[in-house]
Amino acid sequence: MQTLQALTRDAAELAQGRPVAMTPAEEEVARAMQICNACRYCEGFCAVFPAMTRRLEFPKADVNFLANLCHNCGACLHACQYAPPHEFAINIPKAMAEVRGDTYAEYAWPPSFGKLYRNNGLTLAAALAIGLALFLVTAVALHGxxxxxxxxxxxxxxxxxxxxxxxxxxxxxxFLFVVFALSMATRNFWKQIKPATSGMDVSAPAAAEATHDVLRMKYLDGGAGQGCPNEDDAYTLARRRMHHFTFYGFMLCFAATALGTVYHYVFGMAAPYDLPSLPKVLGAVGGASLMLGTAGLWRLNLRRAPDHGDLKQKPMDLGFIALLFFVAASGIALWLGRSTPAMALLLCLHLGAVMALFLTLPYGKFAHGVFRTAALLRHATEKRQPHPIGLGSD
Incomplete structure (x- = not known):
C-alpha cells in the first residue's frame, strides 16, 4: 500500500513538471528517516516523528514536508543513540535544515529568483539597508x-x-509583490506536499490546531516542555521565548502600521501619532519586543553548536535577524528624536531599513515561517485520517 502511495506521489510530481530525483540532502533525510522509523525513540519529541510513522518510504514530497515540519530544536540529536560518532551518523536537525534551505529556493516565485536565497546574507542585508538610506539622504539633500x-x-x-x-x-x-511572491511560493509547496499528506482539504479543527501550534511555537519545547538543548547540552526555553518576542513584536508593528492606514484613510487622521494613540502604543510595544527578541536570537545563533543546523544558512539567518533589529531600533529612535533636528537622518535610516527588509522578505529566512505553517496545516489534516499502515488515526 505504501509503495502504491509513493508511486502516486511520484506521478503527481511528474504531472507538476517537478523532478522526482532527490538531491543528496533529500536522500540523506530519507536514509535517516528509515533508521529512525525502526527505532522510534524520539516519537514523542515533535510532529516530525508521528508523521514519520505514517510512512514506510520517503519520496521527495514526503521529505520536503517533514523537513519543513521540523522546528530544528535539536532535542532528537541529543537523544539519538545513532548520532555521530556512531557509524549510522544520524543528525536529523542538520539534514532537515539542509533540505529546508533547498525547498525555499526550489519553490520560490518567480523560479529564477530562487538563487537569491543562497546570496541573501548579512553583508547583503547591511549593504542594502545602508545603500537605500544613503539614496534617501541624497534625495533630501538634492531637494532641500x-x-x-x-x-x-x-x-x-x-x-x-x-x-x-x-x-x-x-x-x-x-509590499504587494512580497505578498504575491510568498503566496505563489506557498502554493507551489502546497501542491507538492498535499498528495503526500492524505490529499484531504483542511478542516476547521485541523486549521484551529495548526494555528494554536504556530502561535504557541509548540515544537520549540524539546518534546517534554524543557526547551531546546543549547551548546552545553543543557535544555533551555530561551529560543522559544526569543521567537515569541520577535514574532509578536513584528505582528504588533504590522498592526500599528495597518491601524495607521485606517486612521489616515477612514478617519482622516494623518500621522505622526503620539501616545496614548493606539497605533503608537502598538508600535512602541512591538518595537521594544522586536528588539529584545532579535537581540536574543542573534546571541543564540552565534553560540549554537554547529551540529544543530546548516552552517551555510547562518549568513541568511543573521541577515534577517539584523534587518529586523535595525527596523525596530531605527523606528524607536525616530519616535524619540522626531522633534529634533536629527529627524531627517533618522527617517532616512528607518525607511532604508524597512525597504531593505521588504525587498528581501520573499527570498530570505522569513520563508521558513510561511512554509512551516503550511506543513503544520498538512500535518494537522493528515493525522485525522486513518493510519495508512493500519494503526488507526494519530
Whole structure:
C-alpha cells in the first residue's frame, strides 16, 4: 500500500513538471528517516516523528514536508543513540535544515529568483539597508540642500520631507509583490506536499490546531516542555521565548502600521501619532519586543553548536535577524528624536531599513515561517485520517 502511495506521489510530481530525483540532502533525510522509523525513540519529541510513522518510504514530497515540519530544536540529536560518532551518523536537525534551505529556493516565485536565497546574507542585508538610506539622504539633500538633513524646519512631521503619496507609491508596490511572491511560493509547496499528506482539504479543527501550534511555537519545547538543548547540552526555553518576542513584536508593528492606514484613510487622521494613540502604543510595544527578541536570537545563533543546523544558512539567518533589529531600533529612535533636528537622518535610516527588509522578505529566512505553517496545516489534516499502515488515526 505504501509503495502504491509513493508511486502516486511520484506521478503527481511528474504531472507538476517537478523532478522526482532527490538531491543528496533529500536522500540523506530519507536514509535517516528509515533508521529512525525502526527505532522510534524520539516519537514523542515533535510532529516530525508521528508523521514519520505514517510512512514506510520517503519520496521527495514526503521529505520536503517533514523537513519543513521540523522546528530544528535539536532535542532528537541529543537523544539519538545513532548520532555521530556512531557509524549510522544520524543528525536529523542538520539534514532537515539542509533540505529546508533547498525547498525555499526550489519553490520560490518567480523560479529564477530562487538563487537569491543562497546570496541573501548579512553583508547583503547591511549593504542594502545602508545603500537605500544613503539614496534617501541624497534625495533630501538634492531637494532641500544639505541643511535639510539637520534642521528644525523639518522636525516633527515626516511629510515635510516625503509626502504621504510618495511613501505609498514607494512601499505599496513592494509590499504587494512580497505578498504575491510568498503566496505563489506557498502554493507551489502546497501542491507538492498535499498528495503526500492524505490529499484531504483542511478542516476547521485541523486549521484551529495548526494555528494554536504556530502561535504557541509548540515544537520549540524539546518534546517534554524543557526547551531546546543549547551548546552545553543543557535544555533551555530561551529560543522559544526569543521567537515569541520577535514574532509578536513584528505582528504588533504590522498592526500599528495597518491601524495607521485606517486612521489616515477612514478617519482622516494623518500621522505622526503620539501616545496614548493606539497605533503608537502598538508600535512602541512591538518595537521594544522586536528588539529584545532579535537581540536574543542573534546571541543564540552565534553560540549554537554547529551540529544543530546548516552552517551555510547562518549568513541568511543573521541577515534577517539584523534587518529586523535595525527596523525596530531605527523606528524607536525616530519616535524619540522626531522633534529634533536629527529627524531627517533618522527617517532616512528607518525607511532604508524597512525597504531593505521588504525587498528581501520573499527570498530570505522569513520563508521558513510561511512554509512551516503550511506543513503544520498538512500535518494537522493528515493525522485525522486513518493510519495508512493500519494503526488507526494519530
Amino acid at each position: 540642500g544639505m541643511g535639510a538633513l539637520w534642521s528644525h524646519d523639518t522636525a516633527g512631521n515626516f511629510y515635510n520631507l516625503f509626502p504621504h503619496n510618495l511613501l505609498v507609491g514607494m512601499f505599496a508596490p513592494v
